[in-house]
Amino acid sequence: MSPFTERELAYLRAEGAGPRLGRIATVGSDGTPHVVPVGWRLAADDVIEIGGVQLERTKKFRDVQRSGTAAIVIDDLASVSPWRPRGVEIRGRAEAQAGETPVIRLHPQRIVSWGLESDQVGERHSRSVDD
Numbered sequence: 001m002s003p004f005t006e007r008e009l010a011y012l013r014a015e016g017a018g019p020r021l022g023r024i025a026t027v028g029s030d031g032t033p034h035v036v037p038v039g040w041r042l043a044a045d046d047v048i049e050i051g052g053v054q055l056e057r058t059k060k061f062r063d064v065q066r067s068g069t070a071a072i073v074i075d076d077l078a079s080v081s082p083w084r085p086r087g088v089e090i091r092g093r094a095e096a097q098a099g100e101t102p103v104i105r106l107h108p109q110r111i112v113s114w115g116l117e118s119d120q121v122g123e124r125h126s127r128s129v130d131d
Contacts, residue, residue: 002046003046003108003111003129003130004046004088004108004111005113005116005117005125007113007116007117008088008111008113008116008117009042011086011088011113011116012042012074012088013042020039020040021037021038021039021040021074022037022038022039022040022048022050022072022073022074022075023035023036023037023038023072023073024036024038024040024050024060024070024071024072024104024106025070025071025072025073026059026060026063026064026067026069026070026094027063027067027069028059028063029063029066034059034060034063036059036060038050038051038052038060038072039051039052040072040074043105046108047105047106047107047108048072048090048105048106048108049103049104049105049106050072050103050104050105050106051101051102051103051104055102055103055104056096056098056102060104061096061102061104062096064094064095064096064104065096067094068093068094068095069091069092069093069094070091070092070094070104070106071089071090071091071092071106072089072090072106073087073088073089074087074088074090075087075088078115082121083121084115084119084121085114085115085121086113086114086115086116087113087114087115087116088111088112088113088116089110089111089112089113090106090108090110090111091108091109091110091111092106092107092108092109092110093106093107093109094106094107095107108129109128109129110126110127110128110129111126111127111129112124112125112126113125113126
């Protein structure tokens with residue numbers, strides 16, 4: 001069973017028209033947050049996969065290797081008039097996988113979405129999920 005609702009899945013799976021850019025948050029060895037834009041995809045096992053150019057040489061990759069955690073926000077504006085932001089925040093266990101195609105795999109443990117389950121601006125749909 002997917003940790004995502006049907007509407008969240010539809011949003012994350014939207015080909016072409018959907019959001020393709022997210023922002024990953026990691027924690028540095030000194031405890032400070034680090035947030036950067038990244039490309040991502042939803043893998044068949046409902047894990048978020050984050051890639052990038054020379055990913056193994058990045059701070060985000062090293063942070064995930066060390067801490068084993070990360071978060072990503074994937075969002076966009078459905079409309080500016082009326083104002084309709086929508087998106088998903090996913091927090092969880094993360095793996096930095098080296099190899100021919102390095103990737104960060106983020107396993108959802110906490111999901112917060114807005115603008116997807118309801119048209120009410122500011123209404124959040126949040127829950128913890130089993131990993």
